[in-house]
Amino acid sequence: MSETRSDGELLAAVAEERDRGAFEELYRRYAPWLTARMRSRCSDAGVVDDVVQETFLAVWRGTARYRETGADAAGWLWRIASRRLVDALRGAGARGRLRQTLARLRHRDEASAEERVLAGVEHGDLAGALVRLSPELRAVLQATVLDGLTTREAAVLLGIPPGTVKTRAMRARKQLREALA
Structure with a gap:
């Protein structure tokens, strides 16, 4: 063995x-x-x-x-x-x-749990607020919140300094708070 x-x-x-x-x-x-x-x-x-x-x-x-x-x-x-x-x-x-994949997902009979949650978010205020964020701010939120990466890991992933990750995360949270208030 x-x-x-x-x-x-x-x-x-x-x-x-x-x-x-x-x-x-x-x-x-x-x-x-x-x-x-x-x-x-x-x-x-x-x-x-x-x-x-x-x-x-x-x-x-x-x-x-x-x-x-x-x-x-x-x-x-x-x-x-x-x-x-x-x-x-x-x-x-x-x-x-991505467009083809989204079209296929919309036409499937049974959605996954993640898709059902995201669909619920999609029709609420949060989805609109997320869409209005710049791609740079959304990327930081995805890396740090959805993927659970640390600031340093997100910096490596996104190819930006850790301080920029922190700044963008702070700006994204502020913009989301204002949009959802």
Whole structure:
């Protein structure tokens, strides 16, 4: 019976030894979780699958380096995938794919729990207030509130300084309070 290696041991084996077995174990351990979490951010299964594959390719190729600083491997992989998802959605065809996905969601018979909650929000004051926020402020709220990232993690994801994340979050909250008052 083989001994189960920690995430840190697997990542070190991939980075230092290009250990294919360690990589496969890491992939089996985290790919399903990462795929499910990415689908909460993007309903286009093709984009999600590409993002998950690109995330693990970055790990294999060594373009993403894990440093054991108290951060867990899942959070580290999530940050890589989140950045790749943002890049993918910024692509030329992303808006068209998003429109098609939203149209499909509107025509499904049964909505998920998340969609039912969002539909309730969509028709209330909050949805209007969120739509009126600038894309930069919405992105900060999504990263910090919906994804639960820390200020530092959101800064890395969005490619802006942590102070800018704090300022934008403060401005977004202020604008939401004013819009909902």
